[in-house]
Amino acid sequence: MALRIANLDIDLLRAFVTVVEARSFTRGAQQLGRTQPAVSLQIQRLEAQLGVPLIDRGGRSVGLTTEGAALLPQARRMLRLNDEIVATLGEGDLEGEVRLGAPEDIATHHLPGILGAFARNHPRIRLSVTCDYTANLLDQMSRGLLDMALIKREPVGPDLGVRVWREPLVWVALDPSLATADPLPLIVAPAPDIYRKRALAALQTADIPFRASFTSPSLAGQLAALRAGLGVGVLPAAMTPRDLSVLGAPLPMLSDSEIALVSARGPDGPAGLLAQEVLRALERGPATAIR
Incomplete structure (x- = not known):
């Protein structure tokens, strides 16, 4: 008997x-360029094909069943392999x-x-990268000057874009005694x-007086000032260099960074x-820290 x-x-x-x-479902449909009912039907067809429920539709947000959680990493691997084949053989002449x-900081590291x-x-695709603050990047997106952007957003704020990763923010300084x-x-x-x-709001809430000892739009400039012992700064935990100290109390906790x-x-x-x-490269968080 032949195996089906x-x-x-x-x-x-x-x-x-x-x-x-x-x-x-709504944001997923927007990314796929389809209607929400069409994408919902696709998920139903996949569930019927596999014979198991994948999406828990009981809550307000999209949740996974046990079977859906098991399928997710396998589905990502299949898509990655499919896209690698297409990129290598099917779209070698793709240009634009x-x-x-x-x-x-994200662009650099x-x-x-x-x-x-x-x-x-994709040697025929030209890449143009613009580094700027999130507010400015969103403005450029709205004016059609960018095709996409990685942005920093508030985890508790309005839903904007697809979350890539989330990590703690920490206070850092060359000399830990600067915390007091x-x-x-x-x-x-x-x-x-x-x-x-985040820094100003946390200090004001904790009623800790502060002064701006060094202001720079450049991460390199801020790191240079930190290494010179000029003050205390804020960095994502994964990007804290080994030669700087992470500070705790009496400084207040900072809410997580979300990209x-x-x-x-x-x-x-x-x-x-x-x-x-x-x-796919960043969905589980930054691969390395600058340590």
């Missing part, structure tokens, strides 16, 4: 992964331009390897930097390919 083999539909798997990563925006690999795999200085010498970026906003990918285009074409690469 069922072939999974890549489009259905892509719909499943996109909805889960977007945490919403992708305009990507990102804050300087997390994007070079991703963009380098993408450029080697009165007023606290603060090393920050100018407004509207979100880390500056999201906002895209102005659908999943197809050069911008869609780059978006997939960025999400």
Whole structure:
């Protein structure tokens, strides 16, 4: 008796992964360039094909059943392999331009390897990277000057883009005794930097007096000031260099940093390919710290 083999539909798997990563049928449908009912039907077809429920539809947000959670990493592997084959054999002549925006710290420490690999795999696609504050990047997106952007957003704020990772923010300084200085010498970026906003709000809530000892829009400039012992700064925990100390009390806790990918285009074409690469490379958080 011949063994019956069922072939999974890549489009259905892509719909499943996109909805889960977007945490919403509506946002997933927008990313896929389809209607919400069409994407919901795709998920139902995949569930029927596998014979198990994948999405828990009982809550307000998208949740996974046990079977859905087991399928997710396997589906991502299948999509990655599919896209690698297509990139290598099917879209070798794909050309165009992708305009990507990102804050300087993310662009400097997390994007070079991703963009380098993408450029080697797609030599006919031109990459343009703009480094700026989140507010400015969103403004450029709204004016059609960028195709996508990695942005810093408030975890408790309005849902914007697809969350890529979330990690703690920490106070850092060369000399731990600076944590008790009165007023606290603060090393920050100018407004509207979100880390500056977090730092000032936390200090004001804790009624800790502070002064701006050094202000620089450049991460390199802030690190230089920190290493010179000019004050206390705020960094993502994974980006704290070994030669700086992480400070605790009496400084207040800082809410987590959240990075999201906002895209102005659908999943197809050069911008869609780059978006997939960025999400898959960073979805579990930054691979390395600058330690």
